[in-house]
Amino acid sequence: MRAFASMVRVTMRQVVGGRRWIVLGLLALLPAVVMWFASIDPSPPGAFERYNDVPLPTLLLLVVPIVTLVIGSGALGDERRDGTLSFLLLRPIRRSTIAAAKLTAAWLAASLIAGSAGFLASFVLAVRADTWITLAPTLVAVLLATAGYTAVFMVLGHVTSRAVLIGLVYVFVWESGISFAAPSLANVSLSRIGLTAYVGMLPETASALGEPLGALAPGAGGALAKALGIALVCILVGAFLLKRMDATSE
Numbered sequence: 001m002r003a004f005a006s007m008v009r010v011t012m013r014q015v016v017g018g019r020r021w022i023v024l025g026l027l028a029l030l031p032a033v034v035m036w037f038a039s040i041d042p043s044p045p046g047a048f049e050r051y052n053d054v055p056l057p058t059l060l061l062l063v064v065p066i067v068t069l070v071i072g073s074g075a076l077g078d079e080r081r082d083g084t085l086s087f088l089l090l091r092p093i094r095r096s097t098i099a100a101a102k103l104t105a106a107w108l109a110a111s112l113i114a115g116s117a118g119f120l121a122s123f124v125l126a127v128r129a130d131t132w133i134t135l136a137p138t139l140v141a142v143l144l145a146t147a148g149y150t151a152v153f154m155v156l157g158h159v160t161s162r163a164v165l166i167g168l169v170y171v172f173v174w175e176s177g178i179s180f181a182a183p184s185l186a187n188v189s190l191s192r193i194g195l196t197a198y199v200g201m202l203p204e205t206a207s208a209l210g211e212p213l214g215a216l217a218p219g220a221g222g223a224l225a226k227a228l229g230i231a232l233v234c235i236l237v238g239a240f241l242l243k244r245m246d247a248t249s250e
Contacts, residue, residue: 003093004101011105014078015071016113024067024113031055031063032120035128044129051134052208055121059138060145060194061176063117068110068149069167073157075106075150076238080158089245099154099238103231107150111143118142137201140220145194147227151234152190158241190230192216197223 016024035055039047076099079085088098118138126132157163179189192213199209199218206218216222 004097007098007101008105011075011102012109015074015106016109020070024070027063027066028113028117029120031059031117032124034058035121035124039124039128044131047125047129049208051121051125052205059117059121060141060191064114064142064145064194065149065171065175067114068146069153069164069171071110072106072150072153073163073167075102075154075157077157077163081161089242095242096235096239098242099235103151103154103235106154107147110150111146114142114146115139133202137198140201141194141198144197144223144227145191148190148193148230151231155234155237158238187216193223193227
């Protein structure tokens with residue numbers, strides 16, 4: 001357990017080191033800024049509708065994917081490219097423990113940044129409409145979506161040095177384009193994890209946000225199960241890849 005906690009602390013410092021905190025922190029301000037300008041004139045009910053129309057999609061389709069892409073892809077990828085991962089593999093630690101620690105650290109770091117973005121957007125809504133109704137659903141949506149994205153991007157970052165490019169294509173071409181144009185592909189869209197949780201906790205948003213869900217049923221429980229399933233699979237895949245490094249280095 002001590003080794004796990006140590007790896008989590010070290011990895012969190014690594015994945016948000018340098019200027020990443022600044023760049024990603026500025027990106028996290030975007031949903032709140034959008035919400036501020038989108039809700040200047042509307043009444044309280046109108047401000048709530050504007051939140052679901054623009055800031056929420058900005059958060060789940062732009063901020064969360066980019067933050068998790070940068071942080072998740074570096075959790076294993078940075079150490080492999082820097083040549084420091086081999087030193088970690090010399091320690092008598094189960095490879096699944098290493099993968100789980102890396103994912104936990106990346107998820108915590110990404111959740112802190114993306115969760116701050118969700119909090120600030122909900123704060124602006126509270127200022128405009130005197131309601132915190134979106135805060136808990138937004139934070140739950142961010143935490144679950146971040147878990148799914150981070151897990152997938154962690155494996156991708158370990159497999160290829162072009163993880164960021166591939167991830168950007170996935171985010172802007174597949175997630176924001178193809179999967180929303182074809183609702184039948186909703187099951188293979190990571191952004192739907194957060195969206196189903198949000199709609200499940202705020203059923204009154206189903207009419208506005210239900211169509212992008214396709215055949216998926218709203219519900220935080222289903223989103224949680226999907227996020228945990230993706231995380232578990234990616235931990236196992238990550239452990240397998242680390243074991244392959246052991247075999248090739250012998």
